[in-house]
Amino acid sequence: MTVPHAIAVAEAQPRLGELTVVDVRTPGEFATGHLPDALNVPLDRLAGSVPELRAAAERTPLLVVCASGARSDKAVTELAVHGIAASGLSGGTRAWAAAGHPLQRPAGRVRAVWAMERQVRFTAGGIVLLGLILGLLVHPAFELLSGAIAAGLVFSAVTDTCAMAVLLARLPLNRRGNRARDPQGR
Structure with missing residues (x-):
């Protein structure tokens, strides 16, 4: 099966329940708002999570997300080197929120972190x-x-x-x- 390198928000939103969403931003950025049920695997820790991500990709397609799409593009490329098919979300969480879709945030007060x-x-x-x-x-x-x-x-x-x-x-x-x-x- 061919996996597209990038998926638009309009295509990803209705399929969200059948995707494993992996957010590659830092934990501080992730806490300021992320796609519902996303996993946080910062880009600098991606290589250490390859076995778990490979197992997740065998269950459901991976959708990699960051703030704008730049880091998720790098993550998709890095995962491909390890034989793991994944797609990035075009425009990242910014595009997701701009389209009017909700971002999940932890309960309580979260300190804002710049992108x-x-x-x-x-x-x-x-x-x-x-x-x-x-x-x-x-x-x-x-x-x-x-x-x-x-x-x-x-x-x-x-x-x-x-x-x-x-x-x-x-x-x-x-x-x-x-x-x-x-x-x-x-």
Whole structure:
């Protein structure tokens, strides 16, 4: 059976009950709202969950979700390398919510967490600004900090990877809030 690489929200919504939804955002992002009954397996932990995801894919088709579709696209590609067929949700949870479909949230108060792309933009911009200010006020060599971030952003775009996102995903802020189940029962 051929599995499409991406599924539109309009196609996924009526089939939701027959799909295993895997949300690859950080636990903090996941806690701010996710598709009903989604499993949270952050992208950086995907490889460690391959056996469980393979078993889940044998039962029902996998639908991989993130905020916008970029991380789910990477996850679908990574799963394919391991022989696991999966589809990504086009537009992610943003498109799901924009179409008027509900997002599930844990009971109680959940601390809002910025999406990973926003965290990366804020961090990169802050470091560039800091390098420029320190270069003006302390020593011109601090401007190299801004140059290093610029080089990192170019490398990130060329390779379609993001070391800063990997580092930010490991922060406690992005690890909290996961009250849902994952394939390993954690």
